[in-house]
Amino acid sequence: MTLTDAQGSRPRFSIVSAAYNVERYLDDFIGSIEGQEFALDQVEVIVVDDGSTDGTLSALQAWQERSPDLVRVVSQPNEGVASARNAGLSQVRGEWVTFTDPDDVLDPRFLAEVDAFLSKRPETVMVATNRMVFDETTGELTPHTLTRSLMTSASRLRNLDYDSGHFHGHVASAFFRSDLVEEQSLRFVAVGPSFEDGLFCCEYLLHAGEPLVAFLPAAVYRYRVRGDGTSQLEQRWTNPGMFTAVPEQGYLALLRDGAERHGRPPTWLQGMVIYELSWYLRTNERMTAPTAAHGETVARFHELMAQICALLDQNGIDAYAATPVSTLWREMLRHGYSEEPWRSAYAVVDKLDPDQRLMRVTYRYTGGPPEEVFSVQGLRVEPAHQKIRDVRFFDRTLLHERIVWLPLGTLRVTVDGRDLELRTEEPSPAHHRLTPAMIKKAHDPHPHAQDRSRGKELPRGGGAVLRLARSRLVRRYFGDAWVLIDRVFNADDSAEHLFRYLRTHRRGINAWFVIEKGTPDYRRLRRDGYHRVVPHGSLAWKLLMLNAQHLISSHIDEVVVRPKAIRELAEPGWRFTFLQHGVMKDDLSTWFNRKDIDLFVTSTPAEWESVVADHTTYRLTTREVKLTGLPRFDRVLEEGNRFPPEKRDLILIAPTWRQWLSDAQPTQGGRHVVDREELESSQYAREWTAVLNSPELRDLAERLGLTIGLLMHPNFQTTGRLDTPRHVRPLTFEGENVQELFARARVLVTDYSSMFFNAAYIERPIVYFQFDRERIETGWHLGRHGYFDYDRDGFGPVTLTADEAVEAIVKTVEAGPEPEPMYLDRIREAFPERDGRCCERVADAIVASTRPAAPAVRRPLLVERAARRAQHLVRGAIRRPRR
Numbered sequence: 116m117t118l119t120d121a122q123g124s125r126p127r128f129s130i131v132s133a134a135y136n137v138e139r140y141l142d143d144f145i146g147s148i149e150g151q152e153f154a155l156d157q158v159e160v161i162v163v164d165d166g167s168t169d170g171t172l173s174a175l176q177a178w179q180e181r182s183p184d185l186v187r188v189v190s191q192p193n194e195g196v197a198s199a200r201n202a203g204l205s206q207v208r209g210e211w212v213t214f215t216d217p218d219d220v221l222d223p224r225f226l227a228e229v230d231a232f233l234s235k236r237p238e239t240v241m242v243a244t245n246r247m248v249f250d251e252t253t254g255e256l257t258p259h260t261l262t263r264s265l266m267t268s269a270s271r272l273r274n275l276d277y278d279s280g281h282f283h284g285h286v287a288s289a290f291f292r293s294d295l296v297e298e299q300s301l302r303f304v305a306v307g308p309s310f311e312d313g314l315f316c317c318e319y320l321l322h323a324g325e326p327l328v329a330f331l332p333a334a335v336y337r338y339r340v341r342g343d344g345t346s347q348l349e350q351r352w353t354n355p356g357m358f359t360a361v362p363e364q365g366y367l368a369l370l371r372d373g374a375e376r377h378g379r380p381p382t383w384l385q386g387m388v389i390y391e392l393s394w395y396l397r398t399n400e401r402m403t404a405p406t407a408a409h410g411e412t413v414a415r416f417h418e419l420m421a422q423i424c425a426l427l428d429q430n431g432i433d434a435y436a437a438t439p440v441s442t443l444w445r446e447m448l449r450h451g452y453s454e455e456p457w458r459s460a461y462a463v464v465d466k467l468d469p470d471q472r473l474m475r476v477t478y479r480y481t482g483g484p485p486e487e488v489f490s491v492q493g494l495r496v497e498p499a500h501q502k503i504r505d506v507r508f509f510d511r512t513l514l515h516e517r518i519v520w521l522p523l524g525t526l527r528v529t530v531d532g533r534d535l536e537l538r539t540e541e542p543s544p545a546h547h548r549l550t551p552a553m554i555k556k557a558h559d560p561h562p563h564a565q566d567r568s569r570g571k572e573l574p575r576g577g578g579a580v581l582r583l584a585r586s587r588l589v590r591r592y593f594g595d596a597w598v599l600i601d602r603v604f605n606a607d608d609s610a611e612h613l614f615r616y617l618r619t620h621r622r623g624i625n626a627w628f629v630i631e632k633g634t635p636d637y638r639r640l641r642r643d644g645y646h647r648v649v650p651h652g653s654l655a656w657k658l659l660m661l662n663a664q665h666l667i668s669s670h671i672d673e674v675v676v677r678p679k680a681i682r683e684l685a686e687p688g689w690r691f692t693f694l695q696h697g698v699m700k701d702d703l704s705t706w707f708n709r710k711d712i713d714l715f716v717t718s719t720p721a722e723w724e725s726v727v728a729d730h731t732t733y734r735l736t737t738r739e740v741k742l743t744g745l746p747r748f749d750r751v752l753e754e755g756n757r758f759p760p761e762k763r764d765l766i767l768i769a770p771t772w773r774q775w776l777s778d779a780q781p782t783q784g785g786r787h788v789v790d791r792e793e794l795e796s797s798q799y800a801r802e803w804t805a806v807l808n809s810p811e812l813r814d815l816a817e818r819l820g821l822t823i824g825l826l827m828h829p830n831f832q833t834t835g836r837l838d839t840p841r842h843v844r845p846l847t848f849e850g851e852n853v854q855e856l857f858a859r860a861r862v863l864v865t866d867y868s869s870m871f872f873n874a875a876y877i878e879r880p881i882v883y884f885q886f887d888r889e890r891i892e893t894g895w896h897l898g899r900h901g902y903f904d905y906d907r908d909g910f911g912p913v914t915l916t917a918d919e920a921v922e923a924i925v926k927t928v929e930a931g932p933e934p935e936p937m938y939l940d941r942i943r944e945a946f947p948e949r950d951g952r953c954c955e956r957v958a959d960a961i962v963a964s965t966r967p968a969a970p971a972v973r974r975p976l977l978v979e980r981a982a983r984r985a986q987h988l989v990r991g992a993i994r995r996p997r998r
Contacts, residue, residue, distance in 0.1 A: 127157040128226055129209030129293065132217045133199030134162055138170040140218040140339070145178055147337075148185075148215075153226035160186045161203040162217065166193030197303035197311050200286075204302065211242070212293045214286040215336075220249070222335035228270075229290060229334050236272050240327040241320065242290035243283035244334040251341055259338065260438055261390070266332045275326040279382035280436050280547065282390070283328060284313035288336035291319055307356025310365040313391065317369050317384055321376060326383065352398055355407040358416035358509075366391060367419060370426040385431030388423065389440070389448070396444055399509055400705045404899075405890070408509045417511050421452040434547040442541040443506065443514070446479060451506075451513030456482030461536040462528045468713075470690070471968040473499055473520045473738070476528065478535060479506070480515055485531045487517070491524040499968050500738040503729040512730075520738050520968075574683050580654070581684055584661035593625070593662035597961070598689070600629040600668045600675055603651050605829060605848055606636035608669040609694040609716075613746040616954035618645070624958070627659055652680065663689040665961055669696050669747075671710055690714070692961055694746060697869030698722055700903035704732035714964050715740045716957055718748065718872070719945045725902040738968070741960045744953030747854070748876050752951050754858035755877030760932040763879070765822050765859040766812070766924065767846075770803050770837075771868030772828040773887075800837055802886040805917035806864070806924075807839050815925050816842065821861055826851070828868075862927050864920065867891060871910060875942045876949065880927045880934045881911030884920040908945075910938045 130148065137144075148160060164172040172190055179186040189202055200214055211233070215221065229242055245266055246259040258266075265281050273281050283289055295301075299322045303311050320326040351357050366388045373380035380388075398404050408416060432445050450457040459478045466475040476489070484503065489496055498519035506514040528535045546553070573581070583589055597617065601608035610628070617626040630637045632650035640648045649656050660666075660681045666689040668675050681687060692714040699722055707715075715735055717723040723742040726733045776794060794800055806812065807825065816823050825839055826846040839845065846856065854873070857863065863874040864882045871881050883905055885891070892900055905913045911927065911934065914920040934942065 126159045126209040127211065127230060128159075128290070129207040129212040130158065130160045131200055131203035131207065131212060131214050132160065132162045133165055133196045133203070133214070134167060134171050134175065134217045135165040135193065135196070135199075136167045136169045136171055137217045138167070138174055141171065141174045141178075143220050144215075144217045147220040147222075147225075149182075150223050151221065151226050152223050153230060155185055158185065158226065159207075159209055161189065161206050162186065163189045163191060163199040163203045165191060165196065165199040195305050197305040200303045204296070207293055209293055211290045212296065213288075213290045216287045216338075218339045218341065219287060220337040220339070222337065225334050225336065228331055232270050232329055232331055236329065238327055239272055239329045240292065240295070240323045240325065241283070241316070242329045242331060242334075243285075244288045244290075244336045245332045246285060246288045246336050246338050249337045249339050251339055256337065265437060266330055268332060270329065270331045270333065272327055272329045275320065275328055275383035276381060279386060279434055281328065281330065282317075282383045282387040282437070283330075284316045284387055284391075285338075286312045286315055288338070289316060295319070295323060304364070306365045307360035308351035308354040309357065310361045310391065313387060314365050314369065317387060318372070321369070321372055321381075321384070326381075352404070352406045355412045358406075358408050358412050359419070362416065362419040362423060367423050367426075370423060374426060379428060380426055380431065382431050382434050385427050386435045386437060389427070389432065389435045390437055392423075392448070393438060393440055393444070396508070399507075406509075413509050413511075416509065417452075424448050424452045430547075433545050436544060436547070440544075442544070443479070445544070447506065447508060447513045450481050451508070453481070456480070458485055458530055458533075459535070461538050461542065462530075463538045463541055464526065465540065467523070468520075468738075468968075469523075470965040471738075472523045473968050474523050474526070476519050476521055476526065478517050478528070478530065480517065480530075481513075484515070484517075487531075488527075488529040489519065489521055490527045490529075491522050493525070496521055500736040502727060502731075502736045504734055505730045505732055507732055515730075516734070518734060518736060520736065577684050580657055581661070584658045589658050590662060593627075593659045595625055595664040596659055596662055597624055597626045597665045597667060598629060598659060598663045599626060600651075600666075600670075602630075602670055602829070603674055604631050604634055606630050606640065607848065607853055608696065609746040610667060610669050611636075611640070612750045613667065613694065613954050613957060614645075616746065616749070617958060618647070620955075621958055629656060629659070657681065657684065660687070660689075661685060663687075664965075665690050665692060667692040667694060667961065669694040671707075671712075676710070690964060692716070692957075692964075694957070698745070698872040699725070700869060700901050702732060702899040702901040704734075705899075708732075708734045712739055714960055716745065716960075717742050718744045718953075720947070721902055721908075721945065741956075743956035743960055744948075746954045746957055747873070748949070748953045749951050750854045751857060751873050751876050752949060754852070754854040755879075758855075758858040763859055763861045763932045764820065765824050765856065766816060766862055766864070766928065767824050767826060767856055767860040767874075768803075768807065768843075768864045769826040769868060769870055770799070770828070771866055771870070773799055795838065798887065802884070802917055804837055804839070806884065806920050807837065807843050809917070809921045811921050811925055813840070813842055815928060819861075819928065821928070824856065826853070826856065861932055862924060864924055872945075875910040875934075876946055878934060878939065878942055880930075880932070881909070881938070882920060882923045882927055883909060883911060883913045884917075885913060886915055886917070888915060908941060910934065910942055910945075 148158075149155070151158070162175050164175055172188070175186075175188045179188045187206065189206070191199065191202055204212065211229075225244065229244065233239055233242070243265075246262050248257050248259050249255075250257075261283075265283070275281055296319065299319065301315065301319055301322070303315055305311055306314055320328070369384060370380045370388060373384045398406060427448055429449065432448050446459070458480045462476050462478040464474050464476055468474070489498065498521055500520040502518050504516040504518055505512040506516055526537060528537065599610040599614040601610045606628070614626055614628045617624050627647045627649055628640065628645065629649050629651050630640070632653070637648065637650070649659055657680065660678070661684065666676065666687070668691075671693055676691060677687060690713040691711060693710075693712050694716050695718075698718045712735065715726070717726065717740055720742065723740060725731060726735050727737050727740045776797065776799065807823070812823065815821070822844055823842060824844045824846045825837065826848070827837070829848050857870075857873045857879060858877060860874055860879045862880045862882060863871060864884060865871050866884050871883070874881055885905070912923045914923050933939065
């Protein structure tokens with residue numbers, strides 16, 4: 116690094132930028148530097164083109180020609196961002212160096228704000244600026260996760276050894292002393308797909324003596340999230356190095372270095388590592404989580420995690436407060452990789468069912484199950500429902516959670532002979548720093564006035580809606596209503612079929628059906644004479660929902676379960692019954708564990724067992740989960756009986772949805788939008804089109820007088836379709852009797868859709884076409900691999916190529932209208948009882964869900980009043996808005 120003044124006066128700031136194929140972003144980047152409200156003769160910009168294949172180098176060279184005193188361009192073969200930054204770092208002459216990314220933007224006063232603070236506080240070792248996230252797709256500008264928690268309204272110089280809740284690991288929005296970088300011979304090291312920034316920042320501070328870091332909210336750095344998904348951070352989880360090189364060469368190396376220098380890793384460093392690890396937790400809990408965490412890679416990851424967690428101490432874990440981290444995650448870090456058995460010191464009464472007079476009690480442990488005693492009102496009781504849930508992190512069980520439902524009453528829990536502390540919510544992390552705002556809030560002499568001033572405002576007209584909902588006339592119509600809904604925009608699923616059953620056989624139940632007005636299914640239901648069909652979003656719908664006793668749906672999206680228009684008026688008070696959209700075969704626990712479900716319908720013994728059994732990942736127990744069968748199956752059975760073998764004339768091809776085909780959030784109605792051009796160019800379209808256009812398939816249909824029908828997922832109905840030949844009939848969920856389609860099927864061809872259970876229920880042949888099986892199994896679609904194995908448990912042959920699929924379809928159809936004996940045996944084992952009474956069982960289960968589950972525990976007369984008071988306190992403490 117050249118730090119002499121031989122080439123002239125030394126600049127105040129050096130900006131080093133590594134550029135690779137960023138031509139389209141350079142105008143914004145260059146404009147933000149040239150537009151700085153700071154003297155550019157005190158700035159040098161060193162841009163290293165890392166072997167770009169677009170016009171990046173030409174654009175940079177043109178900039179250098181225009182501003183030779185400001186810009187120097189270095190060109191090198193493509194070696195990665197670390198190498199490019201190091202090449203630029205070797206030419207730095209400035210006092211302070213930063214590493215601005217060329218697809219980002221600096222606010223006009225960015226450099227001026229940094230300079231002003233450094234002039235006041237020259238002892239500063241490092242500067243952290245205010246990183247704002249710019250979403251290129253939506254145009255939104257929001258504070259970065261850490262900015263929200265670590266930046267205050269005023270600039271601050273913090274000694275991280277004492278203010279350990281703060282850290283910074285992003286070099287592009289940071290400034291470093293050039294002399295100190297040179298003294299340390301500090302260079303960037305490529306660590307897997309990410310963390311070279313964090314490694315550089317932490318090594319710099321570990322070697323710097325006092326870690327004096329300035330946090331400057333007025334110096335705004337705009338970090339771009341690319342709309343095309345090409346940024347490195349958006350692709351990192353599919354790189355094995357994220358689970359091997361990054362933990363080993365990044366987190367573990369830093370913790371060991373910190374321990375060697377300071378006796379223990381500094382708390383700020385532990386906080387930095389915990390922040391990074393929290394992203395692994397979030398990835399693990401996502402429904403769609405494509406990762407490289409499989410086989411030897413994930414095994415190595417857990418080996419490294421054990422070594423990392425051994426260097427994280429109680430103080431470091433407890434002190435972390437930069438982002439929300441649950442108590443469960445802290446316990447996983449502290450005890451999940453330890454060989455020593457551990458038991459939680461407390462149990463939590465975290466849910467109350469006042470209708471069934473039950474309370475849910477949970478605690479956690481590692482190792483073997485402890486000895487436990489539950490007592491209510493001074494008497495030992497056995498749980499009404501219970502299970503042991505495994506808490507898994509990338510397929511490894513780190514903790515066990517004990518879940519029991521007990522009669523409501525004064526509680527005592529003893530584990531291994533020790534009384535547990537009892538709580539009504541998870542404990543909050545201990546405070547290791549208190550801000551003036553926190554202190555004032557805790558000691559506010561007028562808290563009630565403050566609460567009133569922060570009261571939630573109702574939307575315009577909301578008060579009138581609430582008054583009307585509580586009126587005697589409205590309650591007469593909607594009181595204790597059962598509200599049934601499939602999707603907002605379509606029906607003909609289990610909720611509709613249960614609604615029809617209730618209106619025919621249980622007219623004493625105040626049942627209503629909800630669907631968007633004007634949709635084909637809305638018009639169909641009205642034509643069928645159902646007047647209890649309420650348009651979604653209407654005033655009548657609001658009044659109905661505000662009086663509902665039960666919400667019953669085959670879908671569990673937020674727009675169905677917790678509609679915003681209702682939550683703006685009041686927190687929902689209904690019990691929720693989840694009918695399911697189909698038979699569940701994947702592990703969806705990370706999603707369902709966040710939902711508040713009172714009744715969960717299952718259809719096969721294997722499905723029921725996969726949810727309620729010990730050492731599964733679901734928090735659901737036998738209290739919520741019932742084996743009833745889908746209401747839709749009653750209709751499927753009826754339709755199946757209408758079509759004997761000679762009437763089965765349909766080759767039904769039903770590709771299901773792929774999560775990666777739409778990057779956008781779903782619409783308000785819950786539908787995903789598919790870009791037509793992206794669909795047409797996708798492997799999905801190529802593979803399915805190859806099957807649909809097969810001459811063998813066309814000849815088969817013509818020879819046997821069959822129709823080839825294509826039933827696309829509802830998400831494709833308006834924005835994307837496959838290019839199909841004329842002899843293939845397009846089918847839609849809105850325009851067809853879907854159950855009749857299954858009944859007519861000579862064969863159902865699908866991939867992963869649970870629709871195949873409908874065909875299996877009435878013993879129709881099935882062929883699976885899974886050309887992208889490896890991608891699905893590595894987390895690219897919803898859910899993780901569950902109990903169902905297509906090769907072991909499937910109801911038909913599994914094919915991986917279009918040619919194999921066509922060959923299997925032809926062979927299956929020519930073999931006759933019944934499944935082969937092997938598959939028929941699997942079907943009958945999966946569905947031991949098919950009696951047309953699913954709707955009846957579901958209705959009975961909903962009614963039973965509001966009855967007391969167990970007799971009240973008797974109490975001595977002398978303590979009756981005290982016990983009633985205790986019940987009242989427990990109810991008040993743990994009753995939460997129903998979700």
